[in-house]
Amino acid sequence: MSKVQSPESKVEELPVIDGELVEVSPVEVDLDDEEKTVVSAKNKIAKTQNPKTKAQNPNPQPAIRNYLFLPFIFLTVTLLGGWRLSSPENAFIFWRPALFCLISAAILMVLFFRAGLIKFEGWFSEDFPTLQNVANGAVLVTLFAASAQIFNALLPEQGLPFWVLAFCFFWTLWNNLFADFDTKKLLKSLGALFGLAFVVKYLILANLTAPASESWLQGILQNPTKEAFTWALDLPRFSGGTGYIQFFTVAFYLLGLFLLPVSPQKK
Secondary structure, three states: OOOOOOHHHHOOOOOOOOOOOOOOOOOOOOOOHHHHHHHHHHHHHHHHHOHHHHHHOOOOHHHHHHHHHHHHHHHHHHHHOOEEEEOOOOOEEEOOOOHHHHHHHHHHHHHHHHOOOOOHHHHOOOOOOHHHHHHHHHHHHHHHHHHHHHHHHHOOOOHHHHHHHHHHHHHHHHHHOOOOOOHHHHHHHHHHHHHHHHHHHHHHHHHHOOOOOOOHHHHHHHOHHHHHHHHHHOOOOEOOHHHHHHHHHHHHHHHHHHHOOOOOOOO
């Protein structure tokens, strides 16, 4: 009789191999130019979709605007606001701001916060680093200095015209403290106020005063009306180039207010 083999007997035992694992260096695969382009494009898409990559690479444009460009504008206004050109030598004279200019600048800063042009919690916070709070404070200090010098540029230097226009400025600013203002209305009001003051000082009052002459007697004989207004109003005589300088001073100041963000964190 023939023996029947079971299926288990047909299965052969596999040999056992003893050995150690060996680390193999990665193999470099040569890719075509098209394949490399596809891979690099996929990597760029993955980086842009990763929120961590966005946080590590913030947009530097707001920081450049807030901490470089804006202080440069306000410091330029601070410098130009005190410049005068003497007549007839056209020598540069720096006219210091009166105490009233500092008071008006402080009231104007309160208006900026009240109208929403500047939000205090957006500029100063305990969550911000100390260096950031200091930098934000430095920007606002330059804004205050430029505001004081813009009043210095638009107000007559002395005499009765100074007190008349100073009263008009103070009355307007004081009433605006208790009025409902938003940012656009405030900028329009300041633009109209500064424009009117510029016209009064550099177009009307400047034409009422006579240019400096070599002899006061010669000036009286040639133009007695202008000499009388100059003596009555007690206005210093400056060259016509002073008006051009102060025109750009007002324009730079309004540009700085337009670019000033409500919060440095706002893009």
